[in-house]
Amino acid sequence: MSLEAGPAGIEIELNAAIVSVHEETPIVAIVEGLAQGADRGADLLPFGPFDPLRHRTMETGLRSWVLEQRGIELGYVEQLYSFGDRGRHAEPGDTGPHVVSIGYLALTQLPAGKKPRAGWHAIYDYFPWEDWRDGRPDILDSEMMPRLRRWASDRGGRDDRNPLSRSERLALCFGVDPAVWDDERVLERYELLYEAGLLAEALRDGRVAANAWQPRPILGRKMRFDHRRILATAMGRLRAKIKYRPVIFELMPSAFTLTELQKTVESIAGRHLHKQNFRRLVEQGQLVEPTGTNRLTTGGRPAQLFRFRREVLPERPAPGLRYAGR
Amino acid sequence: MSLEAGPAGIEIELNAAIVSVHEETPIVAIVEGLAQGADRGADLLPFGPFDPLRHRTMETGLRSWVLEQRGIELGYVEQLYSFGDRGRHAEPGDTGPHVVSIGYLALTQLPAGKKPRAGWHAIYDYFPWEDWRDGRPDILDSEMMPRLRRWASDRGGRDDRNPLSRSERLALCFGVDPAVWDDERVLERYELLYEAGLLAEALRDGRVAANAWQPRPILGRKMRFDHRRILATAMGRLRAKIKYRPVIFELMPSAFTLTELQKTVESIAGRHLHKQNFRRLVEQGQLVEPTGTNRLTTGGRPAQLFRFRREVLPERPAPGLRYAGR
DNA sequence: TCAAAAGTGTTATCCTTACACCCATGT
DNA sequence: ACATGGGTGTAAGGATAACACTTTTGA
Structure with missing residues (x-):
């Protein structure tokens, strides 16, 4: 080409x-x-x-x-x-x-x-630190946080052009202290890791010299060029989007149980959700309707099958308001 | 070049x-x-x-x-x-x-x-239908909705490749019946107007032939090519973003009164906000702090001056949650 | 003293969060 | 009968939305 x-x-x-x-x-x-x-x-x-x-x-x-x-x-x-x-x-x-x-x-x-x-x-x-479904990933404390803390205190902890200090950014991205882990910040975490020289691609770009205190700059499976960055952008966008658009159903078969739906959301979100709250959300969001049939192969009680209710699109203003009406 | x-x-x-x-x-x-x-x-x-x-x-x-x-x-x-x-x-x-x-x-x-x-x-x-601060803009009912309704019922109200019917999309974008006006959908409204042939640029692109029932395809001030589309994207993004990131302060001087802040948000949002709720939002979001000085030229009681509290960034997870913890 | 704008207090309502518990099936 | 997952009821707490009201200045 x-x-x-x-x-x-x-x-x-x-x-x-x-x-x-x-x-x-x-x-x-x-x-x-x-x-x-x-x-x-x-x-x-x-x-x-x-x-x-x-x-x-x-x-x-x-x-x-x-x-x-x-x-x-x-x-x-x-x-x-x-x-x-x-x-x-x-x-x-x-x-x-x-x-x-x-x-x-x-x-x-x-x-x-x-x-x-x-x-x-x-x-x-490619992002082992993003999956919290089995609790906080070990790699965070064993491999990442020590090196990130060193990076944050290096060079006075300041970068040109950035209003936040390195340790502020670290706290924000990785949920340190008052901040909490925000599953949507996939890209910001990736970029911080890149800047801190913890990713293989940072070395190849010549952005960070291999330092004595950074013996293992490879986190996660290797990916070419900026492709891992694009994937990080994709995951962050997807995690954000499932909260205000019914895109999750693009990943579901035409009929599914509520538990299957929840597991799919959890797999994307990288964390567990409260079962009943999830169900209420789905229900009062009127996102699904029963097909009338059951799945019998659950291993326990049979589960109702549901399908996506396309009609929500014209009905609901899409949740996610901040400042409120008048 | x-x-x-x-x-x-x-x-x-x-x-x-x-x-x-x-x-x-x-x-x-x-x-x-x-x-x-x-x-x-x-x-x-x-x-x-x-x-x-x-x-x-x-x-x-x-x-x-x-x-x-x-x-x-x-x-x-x-x-x-x-x-x-x-x-x-x-x-x-x-x-x-x-x-x-x-x-x-x-x-x-x-x-x-x-x-x-x-x-x-x-x-x-460029988008006279987007400013609702003085109530629902007249142009909507006088110029736009009749033509849009005609478009929606034309051709059986269906377009290829689009899962929603024309009238569903019209209702969704322009807040008809059960749907409400969503200020963020600036781009979707623009695109629908473009498709419906109500914008000058749709004609020049040869997308829509000038119809007998569309004598005045010019809504809003003229803008070249897709530049109005880019501006629509920008407004939609900005309206969405001020709800979960403190970008509004990029538009404010370093010190401002709460009313000035509210007026600025309202000008972007294109609608009025409830005064006290807005203040509570700002306050409990800890977005600002008093400078200790007053503005005396308000025309009434002097107003406290505030500044943006940069510390919110590391502190708050950024509001805008949908599925909840656990 | 009056207009104009700043700045509360308070309540009803809804949504979120989390508790604990019951139900229907296969083995 | 019991293990396994499916499926609820309900109550505490907090955020939201809307009421109307008080305060402080300049003219």
Whole structure:
């Protein structure tokens, strides 16, 4: 897809974080270990060029090559962010066109009953600190917090251009002291880890020199370039969005039990929810309606099956108000 | 900035919706009436190319030409969205490189006491239906709703690929019947108006033929290309954001009264807020602290002056929760 | 003393959180 | 019968929404 665009030519690369949930595990479509150069062996998100001659919009372009490459017909697709950072993408000595990356979040269900083979990977393998369903992840206290605290007290704890001090940011992102862990801040945590030099990709970008006190700069499974950043953006956006838009149903089959729905939300949110409150929320949000049938294979009492109630969309103003009416 | 990139060459255009508030009126920086071709006489947002050879990131590029062009040192800057639609930008017969537009929201204060002369314009002149501070805008019932209802019942009220019917979308966007007016849906309203052919730019894009029953397709002040769309995105994002991030203080001087703060929020939200509830919100959100001084020129009882309490950032998880703890 | 705007007090209501408990099935 | 998950009732606490009222200045 190299178009010989001259020294300052620009190419658009579309990157897709295609998210699904399989057996209570959020997974993402990847291309395994094909990255070259400094990122050899790292995973990639599916990506492709935007060719304005073939596709009217970037989203149709993305849908089309995802279908070709992976055989996936995407439903929900949302643009996340565009990056144009020089040096981020290029190999040393690279003279090719400059690449602007545009990240997308897509949600899909796996073909029912199909086990995700190669081509998918558990998202929390890339962000082990984000899954609190079995309590606070050990890696936080054993590997991360000590190094982060050292980073926070380094250089006077201040960075240029940032109104917050390093330790304020640390507290905010990682829920220290008065602050609490906010599951939506996936990207902010990723960026702080990147700045603090705790991620492999920070080294390859030459952003942080390998320090004596940072012997193991690799946290989580390796991923190429800014692809892990795009995935972090996707997870943060998804966690935020399920709170005020019914996107979770993009990840559900057409009929499901309330427990299955809750488990799916929990897998995305990375934490447990209170059963009854969750049910009340779903119920009084009028998000679902019973199908009238039961699931008998629960291992206990049979569970009612529900379906998504599309009518909520025109009905409710979408929760999430702050300042109130008058 | 034309780089001769070949037939399929791509250029990145950065567009800035630079928003401020002057005397309870939200305003935006514009370039007046300089658009050419089909949009002659329409206003433009400030824009400039992204040159990866000069700027490491797109945001620094944007900051730099905004400073050059307008002498504005931007504080808060946020990327909104990237558009690559073919035909949207080009003149008929155009053979130049394809342009991908990236929209940004920036917030700034006017130099104190300075009247915004040329170069700024009231945002609600572009979206007269968005300002509900003096009650429901007349234009809705006199000009818009009749035409929108006709559009909704046209063609069986259904569009391909959209799960909602036209009248459902109309109700949702414009607060018909059970639905209420949601101030955040600025972009959705804009897009619906565009689809329904009520905006001048829909005609120029050839999307909607001029119909007999649509004699006046011009609502609001004219703006070039997709610039009004970018501005709509910016307003929607800003209205949403002030509810869970303290960005409103980017629009305030360093000291202000609570009433001034409320008026500023109201000007952005496009509606009135309950005085006391607003104060309680600010107070128990611990967003401000008294400076100890008063403003005596209120026209009535002097008002306490406050300043933004930066410490809220590390303290509060940022309001806006949906599913709850445990 | 009166207009104008700042700044409370108080209540009804709803939503959130969490407690504990009951129900229907397979083994 | 009992283990296993499905499925409720209800009450305490807090946030919200709306009432109307008092205070302090300038003219």
